[in-house]
Amino acid sequence: MVYSCSVDKKSYIPFLLLFLGLFALQYFFFGPKVQETTDAPEQTVLETAKEKTEKEWILVAGESSLSRFVLENDLVQLVFLEGTGSICEINLKLKENKKDPSIVLPVAIDKNIIAQSPENDLYPLFSAKVVTGSGESATLAPQKGGYMPLLRRSLKKEGGGLMQIPDEYGAFNLMHNGTVIGGFRVASFTHDTIVFKSGKGIMKSFTLTPAGVTPYILDVEITSSEPLSETTLTSGILEAEFVSNSYMPLLQYLSKNGSGTKLRSLKLPTQKNKKTSSDDINLLWTNNSSGFFGLIQNPVKAIPSKMESEWIQGDKVPSRLTLIDTARDEYPADNFPGYMTRLSLDGLSSIRMHTLLGPLDRSLLKQLDAAFVNQGETSPHLSEARTVTGIFSFLSEPFAKFCFFLMQFFHLITRSWGFSIILLTVAVRLLLYPLNNWSAKSMAKMQEIKPKIDALQAKFKNDKQRLMMEQHMLYKSEGINPFSGCLPLIIQLPFLIGMYELIRSSFELRGVSFIIPSWIGNLAAPDVLFSWSYPIPFIGTGFHLLPILLAFFTYLQQKMSQSKQDKSTMSDEQKQMQTMMVFMPFVMLVLFYKMPSGLNIYWLSTTLLGMLQQELVQRKMRTMKKARK
Incomplete structure (x- = not known):
């Protein structure tokens, strides 16, 4: 779900960039700071070893x-x-x-x-x-x-x-x-x-x-x-x-x-x-x-x-x-x-x-x-x-341990690390549901007063200080906190970093395929749908499908969150935000293209669940609007 921190969603940008910036810093500069039960349930390494194969x-x-x-x-x-x-x-x-x-x-x-x-x-x-x-x-x-x-x-x-x-x-x-x-x-x-x-x-x-x-x-x-x-x-x-x-x-x-x-x-x-x-x-x-x-x-x-x-x-x-x-x-x-x-x-x-x-x-x-x-x-x-050690360890270490505990529990049930990652995504979503639901209600109220905000922006477009004061008075009279949408982003940040550290460096995922042998042959490495001999800049010699799916569904999620509005009536800030939403799927594609497939599965799952939650909220809003009429 896309959250709103203010009526023009301007406050959304810093936190989104913070997410991406933390990813980039960890990925390109700080390396693994652990950042995994074994994938051999039939026999652990402490059990009696089998007879060795005949040697020459x-x-x-x-x-x-x-x-x-x-x-x-x-x-x-x-x-x-x-x-x-x-x-x-x-x-x-x-x-x-x-x-x-x-x-x-x-x-x-x-x-x-x-x-x-x-x-x-x-x-x-x-x-x-x-x-x-x-x-x-x-x-x-x-x-x-x-x-x-x-x-x-x-x-x-x-x-x-x-x-x-x-x-x-x-x-x-x-x-x-x-x-x-x-x-x-x-x-x-x-x-x-x-x-x-x-x-x-x-x-x-x-x-x-x-x-x-x-x-x-x-x-x-x-x-x-x-x-x-x-x-x-x-x-x-x-x-x-x-x-x-x-x-x-x-x-x-x-x-x-x-x-x-x-x-x-x-x-x-x-x-x-x-x-x-x-x-x-x-x-x-x-x-x-x-x-x-x-x-x-x-x-x-x-x-x-x-x-x-x-x-x-x-x-x-x-x-x-x-x-x-x-x-x-x-x-x-x-x-x-x-x-x-x-x-x-x-x-x-x-x-x-x-x-x-x-x-x-x-x-x-x-x-x-x-x-x-x-x-x-x-x-x-x-x-x-x-x-976990490093610059973000105070955030990632406790949440990485918590996420691994959940993922390990799900693995005991499913015997599949791939399914465990998906179930972990569902569990995290459920844990954050009360917060997300509260934020969704706040966003619904923000959309209700959007015509009033647009009128204020048109009336005081040349007086920024007066506009801010009038908006503040409107929020107060309607009982709305314009920054309520930012809280879920802040709360999810430790989970995001913890999952990143966990999945990218977990030995349990190394060499493990998703569900059955498929194009996702190693959850700790990028998926490869097919490959070729001569490398292409950035892409390399393998076609990674998961990050492309992630970019596509990110685009759909952004489209779902955009309200239909005539571009001629948009403010400069609204136009910038719309451009940002169109550009974001490409950012996700570049960022995740060479990430481990396990991390792509996690983020793709959370995107799809976010879209589902967003659709349910929008249906509820439409029902409430019809009831008021």
């Missing part, structure tokens, strides 16, 4: 000369490098069927890699040594498909050649004064644990926890014969991920704040300022996030430390996105710089931490918090990684 095992006698070692379970595959004692690959298992315990669904990027660069759809990328469940040493050959990389890894070139990621950019490197500490050798290796030792008295131990107990968790322990000095622990560089059709990495850290905690975002380093750092704090965890995924390093006990970050040029650590549409250079490496965090270990001789390697799913994070508490540890507060 090549049994070898004795010790292998390979410098790569693999730990894996039904959710994660980790590839370690001897020498640095670090991780060069973190591969997340994709959900291939309903019984698969993984909660990571394939998206368009995964399908494009399979089609356009199959040589990079291998996991691990190179042969590596493993220990089978029966304790036998074996070599795991690269397997085709079934995973997505969490870390950026080396890229194979078609026809041969390798674009290698330098070892220094792996995860869990120890760096002293900016140089990687090397000399690590494997001291022990089992199917779930690997231990590295160096000649300098440093030991690294990695244990991949069972998928059915604490999923996506790697336990890490580092000990040193002497306290470490000027030494940091790296996170590696996360693979680029699209959030709201944009590359929006996020660096976070959680610290103790009195008896509570405080979440902060670390400013992203840039090409000009290649490093950023937090203050020395009582650190609980750090998070290097790509938006939907993260690598959270969580010391079991809070440590006095700080979080550092580094900007790395995209050409030096190319994303797998650069493999897509290479003929047109669709995704230039420079557009996707890498970000690596470092955790200061100064003064420590030992540290033990839980590390989350994977999806920032609300349900998963809460389950992990509870699991560690049940093991007798303090809560790591991993669920706070989904907390």
